[in-house]
Structures are given as structure tokens and as C-alpha cells.
Amino acid sequence: MAFSLYCLINENSNKFSLELIEKELRQCFSKTSKFDLEYEEDPFDCSDKHLVLSWGDWWIKVFYETGQNVIEDSIEISTYTDSDKASIISNIDKRIIVRFADDELKKYTNYIILMMDYLEDISNAIIFDPQKNKFL
Numbered sequence: 001m002a003f004s005l006y007c008l009i010n011e012n013s014n015k016f017s018l019e020l021i022e023k024e025l026r027q028c029f030s031k032t033s034k035f036d037l038e039y040e041e042d043p044f045d046c047s048d049k050h051l052v053l054s055w056g057d058w059w060i061k062v063f064y065e066t067g068q069n070v071i072e073d074s075i076e077i078s079t080y081t082d083s084d085k086a087s088i089i090s091n092i093d094k095r096i097i098v099r100f101a102d103d104e105l106k107k108y109t110n111y112i113i114l115m116m117d118y119l120e121d122i123s124n125a126i127i128f129d130p131q132k133n134k135f136l
Helices: 018-027 068-078 083-089 109-120
Strands: 003-009 035-042 045-055 060-068 094-100 125-129
Touching: 003 068, 003 109, 018 035, 018 045, 018 060, 018 109, 060 068, 060 109, 068 083, 068 094, 094 109, 109 125
Parallel strands: none
Antiparallel strands: 003 094, 003 125, 035 045, 045 060, 060 094
């Protein structure tokens, strides 16, 4: 079953960008075999792009988002934690969304783990599983 993870970025700097994420992911996955990384345009908004990491037919899509729509989702996500953390989470306006293709045969588990390790290494990141409404 395909699934997604949200990486809420709780920090004030503007150092994040899709280009920076691309550079870091290219380095992170460079030793995997048959790896490809490219930008893909949103079919509804050609100015909006995301990353597609692929190994043959299997892929991971990476979206970097900022702004009011992220804050609105962060407010919703904050309802799944205690009140101390909720006030912090509800103000987050940056996130990385990672979508993983279906991997029923568990052929790409190591790549999923490598991506999760990448997200966990982001300073002040909060990782949320929207399918289970749980924090990792």
C-alpha cells in the first residue's frame, strides 16, 4: 500500500528549498543502484514542481511546501498531540511531504528507511504519519 509522511519543519530560517533537498537527496541515495532523480511539474500548475526519486517503476515523490495551507494543516495535525506540543506544531509553515509508491513485496524497504532517516536528521523536524494520525 502506498503511503505518505509529513515532515513539519519547525525552524525560522529560510535555508530550505526544493533545490537544497534535491542536492541532499542526490547525495543520500547516490550509492543505490539504478537511481534516478528528476523534477516533475504539477499538471495543474506548471510553476509548481516536486522531486521524483525512482528505481525503475518504483518511486518516491518529495514535495516542499510553505505558507498558509501548511499552517492550516499544521493546526489540524496539532490536535493529535498534547497541548504543550500543539502550540508549537500549529504555527509551523514549512513541510516536506514524501509519498512512497506501493511496495507490497517489500523490495524497496531499504529505500523507505533511508528516506525516513533523511527526514529524521533534519534539525527540529516533526514527522507525522497522516494515515495513522501518529507522530514518529
